Amino acid sequence: MARQLQQRAERTRAVVLRAAAEVFATDGFRGARTADIIARAGVTKGAVYFHFSSKEELAQAVIAAHREEGARLAEAVAAQGATPLRTLINLSYAYARLIKENPIHLAGVRLVAEGAFGSPTLEAFTDWDLVLVKLLDEAKDRGELRGDLEAQECARFINSAFYGTQILSFIYSRREDLLQRLDMMWQVLLNGLLPEGRSVILLSQAG
Template identity: 40%
Template sequence: MQQRAENTRQAVLLGAAVSFEKHGYGTASLSTILAHAGVTKGAMYFHFSSKEELAHAVIDAQHQLAMDGVRTITAQVPRALDAVICISQEMARQLLEEPMARGGMRLTLEIGSMQGPVQRPYRDWIESIQLLAARAAEEGDLATGVDTEALAAFVVGAFTGVQTLSEVLHGRADLYARLSDMWQLMLPSIAAPAALERTRALALCEPRDWSVSEPEVGVSA
């Protein structure tokens, strides 16, 4: 029974994410959410009391998906600057392949404009990048004098802008290419000379699915 209830909850969340992505928070209705979820109204109300509660649950699920990727990459990629690049690529992959990520991303912007900023996902992402940037400096992969706090905020802000422009102009069809361009422009300013060739090559690689076990990325020294 517990597993069935969890399956139903996940179905409602996924249906809500798809509906919010397609219609936006203001236009999406409970009927469209139910249609995408394939559950009854009673089943939905057993887990969520309102559209607003559902929207925040989708944002939380998207945030969890993103942070799971951050933790996996941080644990598997030996060099911290490489991990920062891989995290941005994983965020792009999630936006292209995961309805929860797309629904949550749209909601973060729309809910924030109506009810005040949704800050936690961005703050957690910035904090994770800052920790990696500090480690990258210790590993000698950052150029001398790079402010790791400013770098973390800039990386998150740049990615947010790149993915938004890619969505508006091309439905995110060119997201990987635009993300690669972002890194090719940024890395000469932030990477130490010894790390530049390696990191620029990594930024050109096709993103991988980090839920699938593969050999470590990058080099250990």
């Protein structure tokens, strides 16, 4: 019985978290109302407050889930065994698809952009800086990256370029053209990253 109650509580929490993500993705933190989240989740007010004490706590939980899923995605893409630079490129496309399709990530990037509540906002960026630095260091060791470039500086620039790309895609098309904009981003960036004489075939909407 205790196990059944725990499983039910976990399912309820997941339903509430997804409903919160859908509302935050549409309305942002300031525009979202707890009443709308409760209605979308289809649960009682008490069920929501059993798991989350406030709208702020709900938003923090959405960002935490966004970061955790992002970390799992990075591990899954790395496990495919591609070269470091190809892994980095593939990861950007896989992450873009999550932003387009997954409400946790739709809400996560919006909440991070709004910067409405504390340190997790910064950590969401530094997570990706660390992943990119590792891949770029490996790419440089393999001769995939120009020898005069610093991995940390390149990581920060790529992170900035990707974030700006998805924000502009949201503004112009509600991210309908995100993968196409990502193609353009990489076509430009690779001209400055690759050693002379090397090239990477960019598969449109690569996986």
